Amino acid sequence: MRVNVRIAVAYLFASDGQRPAANRVLEEARVELQNKPYAALKLDVRLAAADVEKRSGGQPDRAQLLDLEKDAETQGYILVARKAKQLLAAPPPKSG
Numbered sequence: 001m002r003v004n005v006r007i008a009v010a011y012l013f014a015s016d017g018q019r020p021a022a023n024r025v026l027e028e029a030r031v032e033l034q035n036k037p038y039a040a041l042k043l044d045v046r047l048a049a050a051d052v053e054k055r056s057g058g059q060p061d062r063a064q065l066l067d068l069e070k071d072a073e074t075q076g077y078i079l080v081a082r083k084a085k086q087l088l089a090a091p092p093p094k095s096g
Contacts, residue, residue: 003029003041007048019056026052043072043080050087060087 006029013022026049033042046068050060065088072081 003033003038003045006032007044010048010052014052014056017056019052019058022052022056023049039075040077040080043068043075043077047080047083047087050084054087054090062088 006025010022010025010029013019013025026045029045030042030049033045046064050065050068053060065084069081069084069088072078072084
């Protein structure tokens with residue numbers, strides 16, 4: 001399955017309250033990219049994992065988001081860096 005499709009499927013699972021399934025799909029995408037030179041897709045998977053965590057009512061790991069922001073900026077992926085920064089600044093979603 002293509003990585004972009006996996007990311008979309010993960011968001012669908014997350015929106016349906018199936019965070020474990022979303023995390024599993026994103027982990028599969030991460031493993032698929034492990035030895036490949038697709039920097040942008042690797043960053044997208046990391047961003048999606050943090051976003052799914054946040055949207056599911058969790059709190060993404062702050063250190064991982066800071067690393068993502070730094071890596072994206074360093075590699076020239078400014079939009080990903082900006083989105084990571086927004087996730088860092090956003091309050092947790094309200095439950096109920």
